[in-house]
Amino acid sequence: MDLNTVEEVRTPARREDVWPLGPADAILAGGTWLFSEPQPDVHRLIDITGLGWPPITLTDNGIELAATCTLAEVARLSTTLPAQRPDWAAAPLFRQCCTALLASFKIWGTATVGGNICLSFPAGSMISLTSVLDGAVTVWRADGTDYAVPVTDFVTGQASNILEPGDVLRAVHLPAAALRARTAYRKLAPSPLGRSAVVVLGRRATDGTGFVLSVTAATVRPYVFSFPTTPDSAALRHALSAIPDDAWTLDAPGDPDWRRAMSSTLAEQIRTELS
Structure with missing residues (x-):
């Protein structure tokens, strides 16, 4: 759907360029929900895909999924993790949870982890995945500070969460202990x-x-x-x-x-x- 009220699309390349954010601004990553219905109050899009975050970072401490990581990239972990981390028995859960979302393969290739969590809909498949694996989100504030909070505390109700104006979800971390x-x-x-x-x-x-x-x-x-x-x-x-x-x-x-x-x-x- 065309968003005919949008007058500008900005693609910041650095963290400090994301802000300021106003009430008529919307963060754009995949945009699968944003472009699915009219957004009459949105006049500017801030495309965070230009920040160049690695979609998936594996360490001995666990997995970091960038907010811009797509569902298709999440689903592929069920195939790649057994060879990379054979002791992480939770590998099948990544694709399973992606199938819990009503979406075509085209949506899988565009919809993002951050968008799914920030929408905070009950049927959010990334909320299902990250909550059972002790996931914790990292959020950027406009003043340059960060904070981390468990996904179970981040989502507070139907389509509601603890994000304040100007906050941007950066990533979600899944600890190795849960992945095993x-x-x-x-x-x-x-x-x-x-x-x-x-x-x-x-x-x-x-x-x-x-x-x-x-x-x-x-x-x-x-x-x-x-x-x-x-x-x-x-x-x-x-x-x-x-x-x-x-x-x-x-x-x-x-x-x-x-x-x-x-x-x-x-x-x-x-x-x-x-x-």
């Missing part, structure tokens, strides 16, 4: 390629200690539960019961009661798979 864990994936949608209504992910350390379960898409923000060992069914149900009634998503793909029931069912499947 075995993972399990469950998704429900109204159709095989439909928008996710429920996404439940699990993670268990390879030494058998530590069990993590996340619920996304079914809820307006990510909910992550950690246990010192694999819980029994009763303990898992009790943990899920802590999700408030008003935190379950209400939209066309499913009612809150159905999402709650399906989340519990899928969580039990994951508990069994990882036991």
Whole structure:
């Protein structure tokens, strides 16, 4: 869709050139959502792809995904990581989570990690991926400082997060300890390629200690539960019961009661798979 209110597109090459940002400015990376509907209040686009961030940085401490990293690049990690880091058992989860997003291969090649997280929609597949892997985002402030916060604290509700005016999401870091864990994936949608209504992910350390379960898409923000060992069914149900009634998503793909029931069912499947 043409954005006929946009009067200027600026492509900064340095961090200090990103600012100032005003209320009529919008950050552009992939632009798949930005160009999908009218943006009458946007008059200038700031294209951050010119900053030249490496899309993926692998170190012994984990993975850094740049905000401008595309979903296609994320999905390819499921193929490349087994050779590069054979002890990172969570490799399959990257492509699995990309498939949780209702998107064509063209969108995969354009949509970005940062855009998906900053939109903060319940069905954000990168929110699902990064929350279960203890992801933490780094955010640039206009005054030249940075701050880091877990993805689970970054997203606060449906299409809402903690970004302040002038903030720019720089990257998300996934720690190696989480990447070494075995993972399990469950998704429900109204159709095989439909928008996710429920996404439940699990993670268990390879030494058998530590069990993590996340619920996304079914809820307006990510909910992550950690246990010192694999819980029994009763303990898992009790943990899920802590999700408030008003935190379950209400939209066309499913009612809150159905999402709650399906989340519990899928969580039990994951508990069994990882036991």
